[in-house]
């Protein structure tokens with residue numbers, strides 16, 4: 001696809017997006033609360049959108065197909081026909097929107113560039129200014145290694161790591177966690193969209209939606225014992241995270257089933273899918289099952305058998321945390 | 337992390353004025369933890385500050401600082417084992433983190449680069465002060481002298497009461513630091529009349545490579561080294577790293593595994609083992625026990641601790657029962673009442689320990705050192721100042737009783 005400015009969308013982002021508002025929102029719509037689900041009867045909807053031709057003739061993801069894949073998945077979450085409408089429910093013009101990606105896996109296994117471009121495009125079409133969108137993770141060098149270019153000024157989509165602005169001095173606590181939050185979250189985001197990668201994790205079992213919030217706190221190294229349980233759930237309970245989180249768009253275009261969280265090509269597979277939900281617990285539960293199926297296909301033991309089942313998912317869904325549901329009976333998986 | 341309070345983070349203590357004055361006198365500038373090295377060491381000729389900034393890829397960044405080059409702080413770790421798939425197992429502390437490529441261990445200051453493990457904090461000093469040695473506290477080691485005291489970021493446990501959590505519970509890149517290579521540290525100690533370098537404030541276990549090199553540099557110029565540590569360390573690393581120390585202070589945080597698990601996020605047994613190892617090494621060691629109301633202040637614990645020390649280390653090991661102040665994740669508890677500390681001391685005294693002190697209570701008579709035989713005052717202290725030292729040739733001048741410790745430079 002071509003970008004409106006006459007350059008391809010990919011090229012546009014790489015050169016630090018010039019902030020042309022594509023479409024203006026015609027009026028304010030009520031925003032979805034973080035807890036509001038797009039599914040009736042108290043069930044959580046998890047959408048899996050696939051496109052076997054996503055990469056077509058090579059390894060690079062096709063931008064046009066990615067945009068369509070994103071549209072299909074997000075529209076299915078919100079049950080809406082128009083590709084722009086869901087974004088208007090997530091953020092209003094004037095809001096600052098953070099895309100918390102995962103850049104740990106370098107170019108091989110980080111949040112996909114074309115996916116991030118597509119999200120930025122739709123957000124701008126929903127009336128958001130480019131300069132009000134920030135693509136971020138913990139470390140700027142890691143973002144660059146994942147293929148993103150640093151951008152911190154002008155009328156462009158912003159892109160930088162917390163290392164550039166630091167963490168709040170104040171400690172915030174919940175349960176067993178006491179941490180300082182990234183100033184990107186506290187100062188640059190009114191709305192948080194989580195864009196993790198579906199990966200195996202040697203300590204936690206898997207990492208997807210919930211675990212990606214470790215990139216928001218200053219001391220994630222302290223919360224890896226005991227398979228990250230209950231720490232992952234506790235981190236997600238920190239009020240600023242909980243209040244701002246609107247949607248998880250999990251990049252499962254390339255995923256890993258072993259050897260994670262770093263990129264090991266031998267354990268990664270081209271899955272060509274997005275997993276999208278407003279319930280991070282349900283999303284993680286479904287992501288876990290996908291990884292288990294792949295492991296079985298590869299003749300590997302289950303994570304349970306390896307004593308690294310992601311128990312933090314159940315903790316996140318328990319009565320104390322109520323971050324979502326890990327009960328398969330309460331999850332509706334929609335494949336599109 | 338060590339129980340010693342970094343001046344910026346801590347509560348006022350007696351002697352603080354004197355410390356501040358002595359420090360200002362030495363460095364001609366008011367010191368706070370973060371500016372110390374910048375203002376003080378720059379005024380000395382020895383330290384070269386180089387920001388090592390890298391050019392930015394895309395845009396000028398008026399509002400966000402540029403990335404620093406951390407390569408000079410990055411030195412291969414000494415205690416680890418290589419595993420398959422570029423993983424390593426750290427053998428420095430009992431946690432034995434298994435760390436994948438590009439990941440860090442629990443302490444946050446050691447990182448795996450392609451199957452080789454590195455410390456990120458060699459010569460990366462984030463806190464430095466000149467303190468009385470009594471502040472460590474070391475009461476039987478060169479009383480009345482000063483120690484050039486320094487720390488890097490990081491800790492291998494996560495005590496809920498940590499007084500210095502803003503440097504111990506952070507990654508090195510999250511706290512301002514300066515480059516202070518070993519020889520510079522030794523030279524500064526000498527230059528400012530400190531017979532000792534003290535590794536303290538955060539947790540020196542995690543900067544073992546640096547303290548070993550700094551101790552070597554110090555010894556070459558006649559400067560000693562002491563460490564203030566949690567003792568949560570593997571035996572081989574302890575022998576190698578703390579073998580270079582002239583004295584050790586261990587924070588024994590409680591006498592139950594449950595406290596170590598819940599409050600410290602560590603384990604008691606390795607610390608007790610470390611104390612025994614230090615004893616067999618003949619290393620001068622003192623013990624601090626921070627008394628936290630309701631959590632580790634029962635008679636049974638005090639008695640169990642005292643008996644264990646008597647049996648395994650002997651009655652001459654100084655034990656300091658110190659006062660807790662609410663901090664970090666334990667703000668809901670009160671300051672330890674002085675009678676609780678006195679109860680702990682009474683129990684330890686009754687169990688036969690010879691040198692039991694009450695700490696963080698300025699002016700308390702149990703800050704003094706008394707002869708265990710004739711009970712006369714041998715070292716009189718007020719807060720962090722040793723006002724009078726009467727010990728002569730390691731003995732009581734009144735009755736001749738040998739007083740264990742390192743009394744003379």
Ligand code: SF4
Nearest residue numbers: 426429432433441443
């Ligand atoms: S020193 Fe650090 S990396 Fe090594 S085992 Fe201990 S906590 Fe883990």
